[in-house]
Amino acid sequence: MSEAPGRVDDEHARLVFDVFAQACTSRVTLEHVTGRWGILAMAALRDGTLRFNALRRRVAGVSEKMLSQTLQALERDGFVVREAQPTIPPKVEYSLSPSGEKTAELLMGLIDFVEAQMPEVMAANARYDEAKGR
Incomplete structure (x- = not known):
């Protein structure tokens, strides 16, 4: 018996994902x-x-090829929505799905943190380079 589109069957709902396990599919998504x-x-x-x-x-x-591949992967994973409108020329728009929005919010927290840490990072780089004779 097949499930309705967008629904997770009971077998998939019981799976346990572990990003540290080599064969875990969550690694690819991450x-x-x-x-x-x-x-x-x-x-x-x-x-x-x-x-x-x-x-x-x-x-x-980003190159056109890399952006295209990235968007396809994110669309396949359900984070990005691609909407192609049948116009001439074709109009294709990209947006975040609800899970993509949640994920992007978390990523922005990381981005904001890293940007705020840049003075300390640059100082650490300088100390490291000086110690290594660079």
Whole structure:
């Protein structure tokens, strides 16, 4: 018997995920979300729906190919929603799903923390480089 789209069957509901286990699928999802481009794309989409090129401009430095792959992975994982409108030229917009919004909020906390720590990080870099003779 098949489940309705979007519903989790009982077998999947009983699974236990452990990101520290080598074969756990949560590792792949965590990589999609926290990878270099995933975290930036999700943070950018937190401000609202964006078309592909606007998102690419917001995430400076990402190639078209990498952004496309990142968005596909995040869409497959259910964090990003892709809406293609049948216009000429085609109009494609990206936004966060409800779980994507929650995840982006958590990621923004990390981003804000890291940015606030940058004076200490830069001082630590300088001490390390001096100690290593760089």
